[in-house]
Amino acid sequence: MKRRMYMKGCAFLLAAALTFSSNLNVFAVTEEDRQAQEDKIEDLESEKDQANSELDSLQTDKANTEQEIANLDSQLEDIQTQIAQTNTDLEQAQADLEQTQQDLEDAKEKEESQYETLKVRINVMYRKGETGYLEILLGADDITSLLNSTEYISKISDYDSNLLQSLQETREQIEELEAQQEAEVQRISDLKADLEDQETELNTVLDEKAQYIMSLNTDIELTQEHISELESNIEAEEAALAEIEAEIRAAAAAAQEEAAQSGGSSGGDSSGGGSVSDVSDAVSPSVPSASGWVWPSNTSILTDTFGYQAWRGGNHNGIDIGASYGSPIYAAASGTVLIAGWSNSAGNWVVINHGGGVLSVYMHASALYVSAGQSVSAGQSIAAVGSTGYSTGPHLHFGVMEGSSGGYDGYWVNPLNYVSP
Numbered sequence: 237m238k239r240r241m242y243m244k245g246c247a248f249l250l251a252a253a254l255t256f257s258s259n260l261n262v263f264a265v266t267e268e269d270r271q272a273q274e275d276k277i278e279d280l281e282s283e284k285d286q287a288n289s290e291l292d293s294l295q296t297d298k299a300n301t302e303q304e305i306a307n308l309d310s311q312l313e314d315i316q317t318q319i320a321q322t323n324t325d326l327e328q329a330q331a332d333l334e335q336t337q338q339d340l341e342d343a344k345e346k347e348e349s350q351y352e353t354l355k356v357r358i359n360v361m362y363r364k365g366e367t368g369y370l371e372i373l374l375g376a377d378d379i380t381s382l383l384n385s386t387e388y389i390s391k392i393s394d395y396d397s398n399l400l401q402s403l404q405e406t407r408e409q410i411e412e413l414e415a416q417q418e419a420e421v422q423r424i425s426d427l428k429a430d431l432e433d434q435e436t437e438l439n440t441v442l443d444e445k446a447q448y449i450m451s452l453n454t455d456i457e458l459t460q461e462h463i464s465e466l467e468s469n470i471e472a473e474e475a476a477l478a479e480i481e482a483e484i485r486a487a488a489a490a491a492q493e494e495a496a497q498s499g500g501s502s503g504g505d506s507s508g509g510g511s512v513s514d515v516s517d518a519v520s521p522s523v524p525s526a527s528g529w530v531w532p533s534n535t536s537i538l539t540d541t542f543g544y545q546a547w548r549g550g551n552h553n554g555i556d557i558g559a560s561y562g563s564p565i566y567a568a569a570s571g572t573v574l575i576a577g578w579s580n581s582a583g584n585w586v587v588i589n590h591g592g593g594v595l596s597v598y599m600h601a602s603a604l605y606v607s608a609g610q611s612v613s614a615g616q617s618i619a620a621v622g623s624t625g626y627s628t629g630p631h632l633h634f635g636v637m638e639g640s641s642g643g644y645d646g647y648w649v650n651p652l653n654y655v656s657p
Contacts, residue, residue, distance in 0.1 A: 287463050297452065306580050308445045309624050315438045316602075322434060326427040333420040340413040347406045446628040529569045529654045530615045532598065532634050533557045536657030539631060542650040553648040554597065554635030561602060561630040565619040567612040568596045568634070568655055575644060576607050582633070583624025588612060593640045596651075599633035600624050 540556035571590035579585055582599040586606060589595055602622025612618060623630045636654050640646035 287467075290459055290463065293459075297455065303580075304448060305445065305626060308441055308448070309583060311441050312438065312445075312624070315434055315441065319431065319434045319438065322427055322431045326424065326431065329420060329424045329427055333417065333424060336413055336417045336420055340410065340417060343406055343410045343413055347403065347410060442623060442629070445623070449626065449628045528614060530566060531655050531657055532566045532568045532596075533559050533621070533632050534563055534566075535559045538657070542648075542652065551648070554599075554633050555651050557632040557634060559621040559630060559632055561621060561623070563621045564617040565598050565601060565621060565632055567614055567616045567618050568636075568651075570613045571596075571611075573606050573608050573610045573612060573618075576604050576610075579625060581626045583627060584619065584622065585625070586618050587644055588618075589640065589642070593638055593646060595637040595640050595644070595646060596654075597633075597635040597637065599635075600627040600631065602630075 535557060537558035538555060539558040540552060542552060542555050544551050565586075567588055569588070569590050571588040573586060574589045574595065575585065575587035577585070579599075582597075584601040584604050586598045586601070586604060587595055588598075598619060600622055601619035602624065603620040604618070605620075606612060606618045621630050621632055627633075634651050634655075636649050636651045637646035638649050
């Protein structure tokens with residue numbers, strides 16, 4: 237706005253000067269130039285507004301993404317709980333099946349023993365000439381019809397009756413156990429299918445989360461590139477504007493001088509300027525002794541390093557160690573757990589205070605094994621590798637801070653100053 241008012245003032249001076257001029261062609265800047273420059277200024281201001289709008293949109297997307305990641309992590313936690321319960325149910329079903337199979341085996345052995353006893357009893361009756369009794373036994377369709385026979389009841393002894401009754405009960409038990417075994421086998425099959433579906437769902441959510449974050453990173457990078465383009469355009473337009481403003485001031489001054497020489501009043505000239513200084517700062521971390529420190533993972537795969545990264549538009553404050561889901565995370569040195577909990581960006585994370593202002597940080601865990609205030613030793617398992625928080629896949633983000641006053645503060649340093657794979 238100030239620049240626009242200044243331009244109008246310059247235009248007024250130029251117009252006044254032209255009024256007193258006898259030769260208009262001596263001025264390099266015309267009314268058309270002034271109008272064209274005002275149009276450029278309008279375009280420039282519009283570009284600035286658009287850049288600010290895109291920046292606001294980017295910040296909103298970032299906030300929304302953190303919430304979306306939290307929602308996906310909640311889904312992952314629910315699915316992992318379901319998988320754990322299904323595994324428990326599956327173990328119980330397999331134990332039930334083993335017991336049923338054992339009971340069925342015992343029942344069949346019992347049936348075999350009872351049948352052998354009945355065979356001996358029939359042989360004895362045959363030798364004693366109890367043919368009527370044998371005819372009843374051999375003429376019955378099954379044990380149930382035999383036990384219900386009035387003629388049988390009147391002739392058979394209590395011993396034989398108990399023997400046949402026990403055999404009948406054993407066979408009924410065998411039928412029940414076989415049906416139970418079939419049902420348990422089916423339940424195990426169903427549970428395995430459920431487990432497979434749940435694991436598929438888990439992988440789907442993990443992939444969705446990774447794709448979502450990669451898409452956002454792409455959008456951020458493209459938006460930052462666009463903002464850089466706008467800033468370059470703004471710089472070029474401001475340079476062009478400065479040249480035109482200089483011409484306008486020179487033309488106005490020349491016109492005023494000519495008017496003064498023609499008997500008019502003398503005019504003054506004013507100018508202003510500014511300077512821009514580039515400020516850069518960098519942290520040059522100290523390199524302490526690595527004595528007593530251990531590598532925090534059971535793998536040595538570095539997937540990302542410490543320091544500035546263009547695609548992030550800033551510094552990566554630690555190193556990323558690629559590891560399988562659920563693999564152990566070790567305390568890099570002995571100390572006291574300062575933080576063990578949840579963060580939208582870090583997911584499940586742990587911070588350990590090692591004294592002397594040094595902290596170690598472990599992010600994106602799937603499970604935590606320690607709590608705040610707990611003492612830990614170097615190499616102790618404190619968590620499990622995961623992909624919680626702002627993460628595109630299972631890994632450990634490991635960082636080291638120096639200069640802590642006892643809380644979560646200080647400045648980040650390269651973790652490889654302390655540990656090595």
